[in-house]
Each structure stands twice: as structure tokens, then as C-alpha cells.
Amino acid sequence: MTPLLQVKNVTKKYGGLTANNDISFDVAENEILSVIGPNGAGKSTLFKMIASFTPTTAGEVIYQGERISNLKPHIVARKGVVRTFQETTIFKSMTVHESVVVAQHLRAKASLAGYFWGSKAAQEDVRAFGKYADELLEFLGMSEISSEQASNLPQGSLRALGIAIGLATDPKVLLLDEPFAGMNHDETMNMVKLVRSVRDERGVTVMLVEHDMPAVMNISDRIVVLNFGEKIAEGTPSEIQNNEKVIEAYLGSVDDEIGM
Amino acid sequence: MFGFTSKQLSGVAIFLFAIFIGVPLLIGLTGRWDFYFTLTSVALLAIASAGVWLTFYIGRINIGQGAFALIGAYVSAILVVKVGWSFWISLPAAGLFAALVAVLIGLPILRLRGVYFAMITLVLTQVVTLTALALPITNGAKGISNIPLPSGVSIFGIPLLPDFAGMENTKLAFYYTACILMIITYATLYRLVNSRLGHLCRSMQQNEELASSIGVNISYIRIVIFAISSFFGGIGGAMFGSIAQSVYPSSFQVADSVNFMLNCFLGGLGFVFGPMLGTLVLYFGWDLLFEFGKYQMLIYSTVLILIIRFLPNGLLSIRFGKGGDK
Numbered sequence: 001m002t003p004l005l006q007v008k009n010v011t012k013k014y015g016g017l018t019a020n021n022d023i024s025f026d027v028a029e030n031e032i033l034s035v036i037g038p039n040g041a042g043k044s045t046l047f048k049m050i051a052s053f054t055p056t057t058a059g060e061v062i063y064q065g066e067r068i069s070n071l072k073p074h075i076v077a078r079k080g081v082v083r084t085f086q087e088t089t090i091f092k093s094m095t096v097h098e099s100v101v102v103a104q105h106l107r108a109k110a111s112l113a114g115y116f117w118g119s120k121a122a123q124e125d126v127r128a129f130g131k132y133a134d135e136l137l138e139f140l141g142m143s144e145i146s147s148e149q150a151s152n153l154p155q156g157s158l159r160a161l162g163i164a165i166g167l168a169t170d171p172k173v174l175l176l177d178e179p180f181a182g183m184n185h186d187e188t189m190n191m192v193k194l195v196r197s198v199r200d201e202r203g204v205t206v207m208l209v210e211h212d213m214p215a216v217m218n219i220s221d222r223i224v225v226l227n228f229g230e231k232i233a234e235g236t237p238s239e240i241q242n243n244e245k246v247i248e249a250y251l252g253s254v255d256d257e258i259g260m
Numbered sequence: 261m262f263g264f265t266s267k268q269l270s271g272v273a274i275f276l277f278a279i280f281i282g283v284p285l286l287i288g289l290t291g292r293w294d295f296y297f298t299l300t301s302v303a304l305l306a307i308a309s310a311g312v313w314l315t316f317y318i319g320r321i322n323i324g325q326g327a328f329a330l331i332g333a334y335v336s337a338i339l340v341v342k343v344g345w346s347f348w349i350s351l352p353a354a355g356l357f358a359a360l361v362a363v364l365i366g367l368p369i370l371r372l373r374g375v376y377f378a379m380i381t382l383v384l385t386q387v388v389t390l391t392a393l394a395l396p397i398t399n400g401a402k403g404i405s406n407i408p409l410p411s412g413v414s415i416f417g418i419p420l421l422p423d424f425a426g427m428e429n430t431k432l433a434f435y436y437t438a439c440i441l442m443i444i445t446y447a448t449l450y451r452l453v454n455s456r457l458g459h460l461c462r463s464m465q466q467n468e469e470l471a472s473s474i475g476v477n478i479s480y481i482r483i484v485i486f487a488i489s490s491f492f493g494g495i496g497g498a499m500f501g502s503i504a505q506s507v508y509p510s511s512f513q514v515a516d517s518v519n520f521m522l523n524c525f526l527g528g529l530g531f532v533f534g535p536m537l538g539t540l541v542l543y544f545g546w547d548l549l550f551e552f553g554k555y556q557m558l559i560y561s562t563v564l565i566l567i568i569r570f571l572p573n574g575l576l577s578i579r580f581g582k583g584g585d586k
């Protein structure tokens with residue numbers, strides 16, 4: 001079976017710094033794949049290239065047989081590969097519901113002019129978006145905070161909103177950059193469940209960057225490990241836990257915030 | 261009706277009644293005919309300010325609307341005087357030409373954000389002034405004067421628009437024209453902001469990266485919005501030229517561009533009708549302070565600073581509470 005997404009010999013250089021060096025791996029349909037590694041290893045950079053937020057210096061990313069690297073983010077999003085950010089990923093002054101509605105604009109059947117004049121199709125869209133937003137928020141257990149302004153939400157809900165916005169675009173592949181950051185244990189375990197149900201019930205392939213090792217080991221089908229921009233390992237959670245190079249990379253790093 | 265509450269509808273009705281019947285009655289009673297010119301100016305400046313407000317809506321500070329007003333004024337004047345077009349056809353042409361220029365300028369500069377975009381737009385007005393001074397078609401410093409008043413328009417012999425030159429009261433005619441254009445502008449703006457394009461603009465204003473990650477073609481929408489914004493500037497400028505019956509390189513200056521922006525700040529960036537109110541208050545405020553002579557600017561600036569300090573969301577926030585829909 002051909003993989004859904006292929007990272008092929010991707011390199012990214014920022015001036016003299018090589019943030020990603022000749023990285024290759026495949027992502028199968030419906031899997032949850034985590035990318036881990038110490039701070040500065042190049043994980044976010046890799047996600048940015050997959051979602052075409054930044055061009056590759058060399059190599060390419062193939063999705064369903066098509067190159068999606070070195071395009072524009074909105075084009076890649078339209079193809080179904082959507083990224084959320086490491087930083088807070090929300091529209092500050094919108095309510096939760098509004099954010100999820102606006103994120104559905106790719107499904108719009110009416111034209112912008114149709115919306116301006118209030119055409120039948122546009123009214124139809126508006127109704128459908130509202131309904132789907134309700135469903136999605138219900139699915140994510142966010143119905144209660146549906147009319148809260150995003151900027152008033154606690155950290156945990158912000159992350160969930162980020163995922164809700166990403167999901168509202170109806171992605172095939174969702175790239176989550178540190179979705180559990182700033183969450184306590186319970187919140188994290190909730191999100192783990194949520195991400196898994198996104199895959200199981202909505203058929204979304206998930207790639208995520210995370211530092212929380214117990215969560216990563218729990219959630220991932222496979223893991224890719226980066227260190228100093230190089231891919232040093234790839235495998236199932238148990239393979240990674242026993243991998244010499246990985247243990248060395250983590251123990252060797254001064255940065256001991258990652259407990260493993 | 262049309263999704264409006266009865267309160268909104270009656271507000272609009274009162275407003276329309278006031279400007280189309282109330283104002284002419286009052287002016288007739290008091291004999292202050294000069295007020296027509298003042299209010300016509302306010303209406304036209306409010307049209308240009310509406311454009312500036314729209315660029316704010318995608319998170320860009322636009323201090324260049326004077327440039328597009330000047331372009332509009334020149335295009336209309338040239339089409340009427342040199343090509344012999346009817347003013348009423350030159351008016352949309354002026355708006356479209358301003359929009360076209362906005363697309364060409366916007367392509368490189370709309371990538372810039374914050375103060376960088378603002379700085380570039382700040383020089384645009386000066387660039388257009390210098391261009392007008394240099395080009396043969398704009399007559400350099402002499403400008404274009406003796407622009408004929410708008411001629412009548414009729415289709416199949418049915419008069420649609422009257423001949424302004426044959427009128428006794430051109431002041432009233434221009435006042436009505438300006439008010440109608442202003443109402444069309446703000447109705448358009450209102451629809452736009454409350455339709456999908458408006459929602460996409462808001463998403464861009466708040467987080468451009470996230471907007472593009474949900475599939476919004478941000479560079480395209482930026483261009484479209486900047487073009488619409490400049491279209492309004494061109495229309496406002498062209499009308500001004502027609503009323504003054506002349507256009508000079510100094511007809512719109514950097515100070516005008518700054519004022520367009522201040523009108524938006526003052527009225528409130530979160531309210532569609534903010535720039536209209538802002539224009540009215542700022543225009544009259546400046547005139548009222550005329551009596552203070554050399555202190556006019558000082559008092560004016562102080563009051564503005566105080567307003568921006570204590571009412572960061574603009575005058576309309578007094579009525580609608582904090583933040584409004586923005």
C-alpha cells in the first residue's frame with residue numbers, strides 16, 4: 001500500500017544552520033505518528049515544511065502522490081493537510097463557536113458575492129456551518145464554552161479550541177505541534193483520548209510533536225525521533241524506548257526538561 | 261425584515277429622514293447655506309474613511325487614502341475635461357482606476373505588517389502628489405480647473421439624473437448626491453463585514469498564520485480588500501473634484517490621509533458606522549476650535565489623545581459597550 005504522506009529527503013537550512021538534514025519517513029493512512037526530540041531538534045521546522053509554511057531547501061513532501069511542499073499554506077490546507085501551531089492557535093476576539101464556523105469556510109458552496117447578496121446557497125451554508133460547529137463542539141466536549149470569547153479561555157481549552165479549528169476544516173491529515181503543552185496530567189489524558197477519537201471516528205491521520213513522553217508513548221502508533229536536525233530513529237513506542245541512540249540523545253542533552 | 265431588528269430599522273429610518281429632510285429644512289429655516297458644503301464634505305470624507313476602516317479590518321493601518329482620493333479626482337477630471345465623458349461615467353471609472361492602482365501597489369506592500377505597512381502608505385500621498393506635478397496629462401502645478409458641473413443623464417429620453425449646470429441649487433443637489441453615495445458605501449460595508457468575506461477578514465486581522473492554515477488565501481483577500489478600500493477613496497476624491505470644479509496636486513495631502521485614519525480611530529474600529537461618526541465629529545471639532553486661533557492645533561491634538569486614551573474603542577463604544585463586535 002502506498003503511504004498517505006511521504007517526507008522525502010527533506011532538508012532545511014537557515015543560513016549556516018541546518019534545522020532539518022535529509023529527513024525521510026512515510027506516514028500511513030489513519031495512523032498517529034509522533035515526532036519527538038530535544039528542543040531545537042527541528043520538529044516545528046519539519047511541520048512547517050509539510051504544511052508549506054516555509055519552503056524546503058532540498059527534498060519534497062508528497063501527499064496522495066502530489067508534491068505539497070513549496071506551495072502556499074492555504075493550498076495545502078485545501079488539499080487536506082492542516083497544521084496547528086506550537087504557539088496559541090486561536091482567533092482571540094472570536095467566540096469558540098465563531099472560530100469553528102469561520103474555519104469551515106473551505107466547505108462553502110456559495111461564492112463570496114453570493115454571501116454578499118445573501119443568496120440561497122449562502123444561507124444554506126451558514127445554517128450548515130452552524131450545525132456542524134455545534135456537532136463538532138459537542139464531539140470535543142466543548143459545548144458549554146461555545147459562546148465564550150477565545151481570549152478568556154484557560155490554557156487547556158485553548159489547546160482544544162486549536163484542535164477544533166483544525167478539525168473544522170475537515171482535514172485528512174492534522175499536524176499538531178505540542179497540543180498538550182501547559183496541560184496538567186488529567187487534561188493531557190483527556191486530550192489523548194480526544195486525539196485518538198479524532199482518528200478513530202473521523203478518520204483523520206494525525207501527526208504530532210510532543211514533549212510529554214508518557215502521552216506520546218500512549219498515543220502513538222509510530223514515532224520519529226529527531227536530534228540536531230537529523231532523524232536518529234523511527235519505530236513503534238517500544239522500539240523507540242529501547243533504542244540506544246535515542247536514549248543517548250536524551251540523556252546526553254543538557255536540556256533535562258524531557259523526562260524519559 | 262432582511263434580518264434586521266425593528267430597532268435597527270427605525271434607527272436607519274430616523275437617520276435617512278434626518279439627512280434627506282431634516283437637514284434641508286433646518287438649513288432653509290436658518291439660512292445657513294454654507295452648511296450644505298460642510299455636510300457634503302463630511303459625507304464624501306466619510307466615504308474615503310470607510311475604505312480606510314476596511315483596511316483596518318484586515319489588520320493594516322492605512323495612512324494612504326489621500327493618494328487614492330487624489331487619483332480618483334484626477335481620473336474623473338481628465339475623463340470629463342480631456343476625453344469629454346459624462347461625470348457619472350467618470351465616477352465609477354475613477355473608483356476602478358484607484359482600485360487598479362491599489363492592486364499594483366498592494367501586491368508588494370501588503371505583505372508588510374504593522375508599522376512597516378503604515379510607513380509605506382504614509383509616503384503614497386506624497387508620491388501621487390509628485391506624480392501629478394510631473395505628468396503632462398495632469399497639468400503639473402496648474403492642476404485641472406474649470407471642470408464642468410455634472411451633466412444630466414437620460415436613457416431613452418427618460419431623465420435619470422438632472423443636469424447640475426441648469427440647476428438653481430447645485431449645493432442641495434451635491435448634498436443629496438454625496439449622501440446617497442455615502443449610504444451606498446456604508447450599506448456595502450455593512451453587508452461585506454457581515455458576510456463571509458468579513459468573517460475571513462476578521463480571522464486574518466486576528467491571526468494571519470492561522471487563517472492561512474484553515475485555507476484562507478490571505479494574499480488574495482488582502483488585495484481584494486485594499487482594492488475596495490481604494491475604490492471608496494477614488495469615488496470620494498472624484499466627487500470632491502467635481503464639486504470644487506478643480507483638482508490640484510495639493511487637493512489631498514498627507515494631512516488628509518492622516519485624518520482619514522483618525523476618523524476611523526475616533527469613531528471606533530469595531531463599528532461599521534464608526535468612521536462616519538468620526539468624520540463628522542472630527543470635521544466639526546476642528547472648525548469649532550477655529551476661534552482659538554494659534555491654539556487650535558494644540559487643543560485639537562490634546563482632545564484626540566485624551567479620547568484615544570480613555571476610549572480606545574472609539575466614540576461608538578460609549579453606546580455599544582466595550583469592544584463591540586471587534
Ligand SMILES: Nc1ncnc2c1ncn2[C@@H]1O[C@H](COP(=O)(O)OP(=O)(O)O)[C@@H](O)[C@H]1O
Pocket residue numbers: 014017019037038039040041042043044045046
Ligand atoms: N525562522 C528561523 N530562522 C532561523 N533559524 C530558525 C528559524 N526557525 C527555527 N530556526 C532554528 O532551527 C532550529 C530548529 O528549530 P525548531 O524546528 O523550532 O525546533 P523544535 O521545534 O524541535 O524545538 C533551531 O535551532 C532554531 O533556532
Ligand SMILES: [Mg+2]
Pocket residue numbers: 043044045086
Ligand atoms: Mg517546536
